Amino acid sequence: MKVLVAVDRNAETFVGLRYACHLLESCYAKVDALHVTPDLKDIAAESYAPFLSKDGLENAIKTEIQQVEEMFREAFQPCLPTNLPCALQITAGDPADEILNVAHSDGYDMIVLGSHQKSYLRGLLLGAVHAKILHYAEQPVLIVRQFREIHRVLVAYRGSHNDDASLRFLGPLLANKNAEITLLHVQETGQGESDEFARASLQKGAQILRDFDFDPLARMAKGDFVEEILKDVAVNRHDLIVMGAYGHKRPKYLQLISDEAHNLARLTTRPILVFRETIEVRTA
Structure with missing residues (x-):
C-alpha cells in the first residue's frame, strides 16, 4: 500500500x-x-x-x-x-x-x-x-486536522456499495488497534427509506466487519444525515470518521463526491476518511 x-x-x-x-x-x-x-x-x-x-x-x-x-x-x-x-x-x-x-x-x-x-x-x-x-x-x-490516537471509530453508513467497500478497506487498517467501531445509519425518511431497509443495511455492514473479527456497535438515527453524524461524534467522542464518497446515487459521469461527504468533511474537526475504491491492505 x-x-x-x-x-x-x-x-x-x-x-x-x-x-x-x-x-x-x-x-x-x-x-x-x-x-x-x-x-x-x-x-x-x-x-x-x-x-x-x-x-x-x-x-x-x-x-x-x-x-x-x-x-x-x-x-x-x-x-x-x-x-x-x-x-x-x-x-x-x-x-x-x-x-x-x-x-x-x-x-x-x-x-x-x-x-x-x-x-x-x-x-x-x-x-x-x-x-x-x-x-x-x-x-x-x-x-487530518488534529492528531488523535484511534480508539473510537464512527462509520457513517448508508448501506451503499461504496460504503460496504469502505468497511473492507477499513478492516485491515484497524486489525491490531482494538478500536471500538460504531456503524451509524441515519434513516432518511424524507426520501422514503423504510425501517426494514435501514435495519437490513446495518445488519449487512455489521456482518462485513465481523468478517474481520470486529464486534461493531450498530445504531440507527433519524433526521439530517450530516447533523446526526456530527452530533454522535460530539457525544461519543469518536477519534475517526469513515464514510463512502458516494451514497446510493453515485454521479454517473463525474468523480464529484456526494453533498453529505463534502459537508461532513467541511464541518467536522475530527480526522475523516472519505473512501473511493477498494484495494488490498496486508497486515503485518
Whole structure:
C-alpha cells in the first residue's frame, strides 16, 4: 500500500504524516510526503513576491525547500518505531493539480491532507486545495486536522456499495488497534427509506466487519444525515470518521463526491476518511 501525504512549510500539515504512520503501523505500507513549490515557468516574480528578482525568487523557493526538508526530518522521528519506509518528494506547480497528478501517475492508494492552524481558527475547515482533491481524487482521501490516537471509530453508513467497500478497506487498517467501531445509519425518511431497509443495511455492514473479527456497535438515527453524524461524534467522542464518497446515487459521469461527504468533511474537526475504491491492505 502506498500513501501520499501532502505537506508544506506550515508545521500543522505534518500532523497528517504522523497520523498516517499511526494508522498504518500494522500494515505493509510505504508513506511518502509531497511538497509542491511554485513553478517559475508559470508565474511572474511579482505575483509571488513583488520585491524579489527572478534570482531572489529562486533563492526564496530553495530556502522554503530546505525548511520543509528539515521539518520532514523532525516530523518523521515519531514514525521511526513503525518501520514504515518514508521519503520526501518535491515538485513544482499548482498544489492540488500536482498532488492529484502524482497520486495518479505513481499509483498511490490513499492521499492524506493536513490542515493549517490559521484556517482552522477562522473556521475554514475545507480550503480550496482540500476541496479540489477531495472531489477529484481517484483514491480514498484522509483529512487530518488534529492528531488523535484511534480508539473510537464512527462509520457513517448508508448501506451503499461504496460504503460496504469502505468497511473492507477499513478492516485491515484497524486489525491490531482494538478500536471500538460504531456503524451509524441515519434513516432518511424524507426520501422514503423504510425501517426494514435501514435495519437490513446495518445488519449487512455489521456482518462485513465481523468478517474481520470486529464486534461493531450498530445504531440507527433519524433526521439530517450530516447533523446526526456530527452530533454522535460530539457525544461519543469518536477519534475517526469513515464514510463512502458516494451514497446510493453515485454521479454517473463525474468523480464529484456526494453533498453529505463534502459537508461532513467541511464541518467536522475530527480526522475523516472519505473512501473511493477498494484495494488490498496486508497486515503485518
